[in-house]
Amino acid sequence: PGPGRVRRDSLQGYKMDxxxxxxxxxxxxxxxxxxxxxKNRKGSNIDxxxxxxxxxxxxxxxxxxxxxxQKQIKHELLTLSKKDHSQYDCCVVIMLxxxxxxxxxxxxxxxxxxxxxYVPVQHITNYLNGQHCPSLQGKPKLFFIQACGGDERxxxxxxxxxxxxxxxxxxxxxxxxxxxxxxxxxxxMSDEPDARPTLPTPSDILVSxxxxxxxxxxxETQSGSWYVQTLDCILEENAATVxxxxxxxxxxxxxxxxxxxxxxxxxxxxxxxxxxxxxxRTQT
Amino acid sequence: NxxxxxxxxxxxxxxxxxxxxxxxxxxxxxxxxxxTGRGDAVxxxxxGGGLNNWQPEEDPWVEHAKHYPGCSFLLANKGPEFVNxxxxxxxxx
Numbered sequence: 182p183g184p185g186r187v188r189r190d191s192l193q194g195y196k197m198d199x200x201x202x203x204x205x206x207x208x209x210x211x212x213x214x215x216x217x218x219x220k221n222r223k224g225s226n227i228d229x230x231x232x233x234x235x236x237x238x239x240x241x242x243x244x245x246x247x248x249x250x251q252k253q254i255k256h257e258l259l260t261l262s263k264k265d266h267s268q269y270d271c272c273v274v275i276m277l278x279x280x281x282x283x284x285x286x287x288x289x290x291x292x293x294x295x296x297x298x299y300v301p302v303q304h305i306t307n308y309l310n311g312q313h314c315p316s317l318q319g320k321p322k323l324f325f326i327q328a329c330g331g332d333e334r335x336x337x338x339x340x341x342x343x344x345x346x347x348x349x350x351x352x353x354x355x356x357x358x359x360x361x362x363x364x365x366x367x368x369x370m371s372d373e374p375d376a377r378p379t380l381p382t383p384s385d386i387l388v389s390x391x392x393x394x395x396x397x398x399x400x401e402t403q404s405g406s407w408y409v410q411t412l413d414c415i416l417e418e419n420a421a422t423v424x425x426x427x428x429x430x431x432x433x434x435x436x437x438x439x440x441x442x443x444x445x446x447x448x449x450x451x452x453x454x455x456x457x458x459x460x461x462r463t464q465t
Numbered sequence: 466n467x468x469x470x471x472x473x474x475x476x477x478x479x480x481x482x483x484x485x486x487x488x489x490x491x492x493x494x495x496x497x498x499x500x501t502g503r504g505d506a507v508x509x510x511x512x513g514g515g516l517n518n519w520q521p522e523e524d525p526w527v528e529h530a531k532h533y534p535g536c537s538f539l540l541a542n543k544g545p546e547f548v549n550x551x552x553x554x555x556x557x558x
Contacts, residue, residue, distance in 0.1 A: 286512030289535035376528040379506055379515030393545040430553045437546075448545045452534045453552045 194424070194458040195321050196270050202462060203269035203320075205241035206261050207232055210278035210295050212248050217297025219279050227405035228277050228327060231413040239420060239461045241273060251294035258308040266316040271459075272309055273323045277409075280328025280398075288388055288452060292328050302326060306386050320385060321459050323425070327391040327406050328398060386454045389429055391436075393450040408449055411435045416461075425459040426451070471499045471510030487521045496525035497538045512536035527551055 209229040213219040229245060236243050246257050258274070266272060276292045283291040283301045291299040302324070311318040391408035392398040400406040415431045423431075429451045437448045470476050477499040481490035484500050493500075498507035498516070506517035514533035529539050530551040540548060 284512075284535070284537060286509070286514045286533040286536045289537070376516040376520065376523050376532075377518040378532040379508075379517050382532070393540065393548075426553050430549075433549055433553070448549070450534070450545055450549060451552050 194460055195455075197460060197462050199268060199270040200240060200462075201242045201269070202240040203242070203266060203271040203273065204261060204264065205236040205243045205273040205275065206257060207236075207243060207245045207275040208249055208254060208257065208277065209245060209247050210249060210293065213279070213293075213295045214250075214297065217293070217295065219293060219295075219297055222277070222279065222400065223402040224400050224405045225277050225327075227403075228400075228409035231405065231409060232275055232325070235413050235416050236273060236275075238464055239416070240464055241271075248295045250296040251298035251300055254292070254294050254300050255304075258305060262308040262314040264316075266314065266320070269320070271321050271323065272314075272317050273325070274305065274309070275325045275327075276305065277327045277406075280326070287383060287454075290326070290328065290390065292326060302388060302390075306383065306388060310383060310386070317385075321455055321457075322386050323459075324386070324388040325412065326388065327400075327409050383454045384456060387425070387459075388452045389432075390450045390452070392447050399447055407436050407439055407447060408432070411439070420461045421463045423460075425461070426453060426455070429453075468508070468510055468513070477510060487519045488523060488525060493525045496529050497536070497542075498525060498529075509533065509536060509538065511538035 207229055209225055211222045211225045213221060229247075233243050233245055246253075249257065261272070261274070279293040281291050281293065281299055283289060283299070283303075285301065285303045288301075288303040288306050291301040292305065293299045306322070306324060307313060309317055309322045389412075391406060398406065398408065404410060411432050415428050415435070419428050419431065429449075433449050433451070437446065439447075471480075474494055477494040477497070478490055480500040480502070481493065484490070484502070484505075486493065486500070486505050488505075493507055497509040497511055499510060500507055501515070504517060505519050506515055508515045509529065512533050512535070514529070514536060516528055516532060519528075526539070526543055526547075529536065530543065530548045533539065534548050534552055
């Protein structure tokens with residue numbers, strides 16, 4: 182118990198008081214194999230160190246993996262999903278790498294291994310869903326993705342504009358049928374009157390992207406990426422009192438204002454399927 | 466309804482002919498949706514995301530952004546700020 186922190190409504194908030202709170206896996210891809218045609222990501226180690234420190238402060242067991250190929254990324258995620266999380270309240274995955282566009286209606290985009298082969302974000306999230314990782318069922322699963330392309334100056338990359346193309350219904354493995362039941366992740370979604378998705382809804386998952394598909398993501402070789410710098414600062418200043426989603430709104434505002442001064446725009450995106458507020462428990 | 470034909474707004478709107486739907490047909494069609502012919506269930510022609518159980522006060526674009534934030538038709542039409550504003554309402558839904 183820390184000093185004087187007022188939690189508004191514990192019924193509405195995820196339980197986050199396990200100690201430690203959960204695992205945090207950081208995959209930091211900096212040095213890419215020559216045949217991948219991807220540049221090394223100078224400055225990423227600064228991002229990695231910041232987030233390692235930050236999530237340790239937030240009471241997570243942090244593991245860092247550096248320069249992983251696609252298969253190794255999958256292996257690490259599988260290993261994480263096989264762990265027993267029943268004593269923990271949360272799980273965090275952070276990916277620092279190059280990225281590319283992949284269409285998906287919930288979690289678009291993909292992250293590269295150092296071999297130039299990518300893993301779609303949707304697959305990354307699937308490793309920890311209720312089906313593949315029962316001990317995280319009903320618990321918040323957070324994904325932070327700093328993904329940029331390679332550029333001559335190692336600063337960023339302009340992704341080709343998103344093309345609007347018709348879907349033939351088979352663009353991903355969730356749309357090949359039209360199930361009309363919305364029951365999926367058991368625990369949730371039983372009492373809302375909203376329009377309901379006719380596909381199983383991912384619950385308790387939040388993906389925070391450094392940038393929307395089709396937008397640039399900036400990294401500076403000396404100070405790290407805009408997104409991670411901002412995320413780290415916002416977490417430092419506000420994690421004790423403010424919920425995660427509100428903090429991500431602060432990150433979005435700050436990064437987009439920052440980028441608005443430059444030639445290109447960067448707008449982080451949060452794709453949020455959490456059901457409750459999330460307050461980190463900060464160390465005192 | 467062949468999804469490939471549903472890129473066209475008028476084609477989408479035509480699928481609602483004779484359908485009793487709590488939401489205005491034109492607004493649904495503008496937001497990328499066409500009727501599946503089963504109850505109030507609709508699909509987005511672009512991302513394939515489906516929605517049913519509509520409430521009269523709901524906004525098709527808002528629901529699109531809430532449930533299928535990665536849809537690039539949505540992003541191209543409404544922009545990332547809109548999607549963020551829906552996704553970062555708290556708590557969700």
